[in-house]
Structure formats: structure tokens, C-alpha cells
Amino acid sequence: MAGTAMAALAAGHRVACVTATAGEAGESADPRRWPPERLATIRAEELHAALGILGIEDHTILGLPDGGLPTVDDADGVALITEVVRRVRPDTILTFGPDGMTGHLDHVVVGRWAEAAVAATGARCRVLHATTTPDWAAEFAEVNAPIHESGPPITPEHELALDVHLDDELLDRKVGALRAQASQTSGLVEALGLDTYRAWVAREAWREA
Numbered sequence: 001m002a003g004t005a006m007a008a009l010a011a012g013h014r015v016a017c018v019t020a021t022a023g024e025a026g027e028s029a030d031p032r033r034w035p036p037e038r039l040a041t042i043r044a045e046e047l048h049a050a051l052g053i054l055g056i057e058d059h060t061i062l063g064l065p066d067g068g069l070p071t072v073d074d075a076d077g078v079a080l081i082t083e084v085v086r087r088v089r090p091d092t093i094l095t096f097g098p099d100g101m102t103g104h105l106d107h108v109v110v111g112r113w114a115e116a117a118v119a120a121t122g123a124r125c126r127v128l129h130a131t132t133t134p135d136w137a138a139e140f141a142e143v144n145a146p147i148h149e150s151g152p153p154i155t156p157e158h159e160l161a162l163d164v165h166l167d168d169e170l171l172d173r174k175v176g177a178l179r180a181q182a183s184q185t186s187g188l189v190e191a192l193g194l195d196t197y198r199a200w201v202a203r204e205a206w207r208e209a
Contacts, residue, residue, distance in 0.1 A: 097129030103149035
């Protein structure tokens with residue numbers, strides 16, 4: 001969502017980010033450089049740096065267990081996000097759909113909580129789910145295969161609610177923010193090559209929930 005967020009900021013809108021976990025249970029790109037026992041602290045610092053590059057100052061960390069969101073009571077999770085929705089009063093929420101984008105169960109859960117929070121507050125707020133397009137999925141099929149468990153969600157272009165193509169300036173900043181999260185991204189950047197990685201993240205597609 002980095003490009004979409006930066007475009008909104010540039011247009012004078014307020015952007016707030018909610019992070020459910022610190023990513024402490026994820027795989028480290030280099031366990032010697034980023035020891036698993038320190039990943040929570042490392043990734044919190046990396047995310048802070050990344051959001052600074054993007055210009056996002058309003059950041060809420062829920063502090064929930066990475067990989068454990070399905071075990072959290074839905075009422076508790078929804079309540080945490082409801083509190084943020086009431087404070088921020090967003091007109092749009094960008095989140096994951098029921099596919100979790102990559103099939104990650106934490107993504108599935110947090111997307112469900114976000115929709116429930118909007119319903120709980122009665123907010124007049126559109127909810128957009130991250131998706132991809134047929135052309136993008138075909139172009140990057142080889143890249144996506146080991147990442148998307150059952151393939152990424154695909155939405156025909158005419159059904160998109162928002163289709164964001166990043167210009168060079170926004171893409172430079174987005175890639176800089178992603179690379180600031182080196183414990184997660186450095187291995188993939190190295191494997192793909194920077195040019196392919198840039199092309200892979202240069203478009204952000206959204207569909208109505």
C-alpha cells in the first residue's frame with residue numbers, strides 16, 4: 001500500500017497505519033545478521049524507518065503474536081481496530097481480502113477484523129482489498145509461485161476500485177522503504193535482481209470489499 005499511501009499524502013490526505021504484529025515469527029533473510037530471537041525488535045526498528053521514508057507518522061502497533069492471530073478472540077481483535085477507526089475516522093481502509101493476498105492466515109484475520117470494525121462503528125468508510133490484475137499475475141507468475149500459496153487474488157481491470165501505477169519518484173521511495181526492512185526483503189531483492197523487484201512492486205490494485 002506504500003504507493004497508494006504516498007499518493008494520498010501528496011494530495012493532502014491523512015494516512016494512518018495499523019500493524020498487528022512485529023513479524024517476530026517470520027524467517028530471517030540472514031539468521032546470523034538478524035538473529036531470530038531479536039526479530040521483534042529488529043523489525044519494529046525497520047518498520048519505523050520504512051514509515052519515515054513514506055512520510056507516515058500515525059502508526060498504531062497492536063502488539064499481537066506473529067502467526068497467532070487466528071488464536072486471538074475475534075471480539076478482542078475487532079475491538080483493537082475499532083478503537084483506531086473511531087480515533088482516525090478514515091474514509092478509506094486498505095487491507096487484505098479473505099485470500100490474505102498470499103494466503104497468510106494473519107492477513108486473512110486482520111482483514112476480517114478491519115471490516116468488522118467498520119461495521120461496529122457504523123462508519124461511512126469504504127474498505128478496499130489488495131488484489132492483482134490478470135496481466136500482472138501473468139507477467140510475474142514465476143516470481144509469485146513460491147510466495148502465493150494458491151496464487152494471488154486476481155481482479156479484471158474493469159472491476160478495480162483503484163489502480164495505482166507508481167511513477168519513478170514514488171517507486172524509488174517505496175523500494176527504499178521496502179529495503180529498509182532488510183531482514184524481510186533483502187533475500188528476495190537479491191534473488192530477483194533490483195530491476196525485477198522494482199517492476200514487481202510498481203503497481204497497486206484494489207477492489208471493493
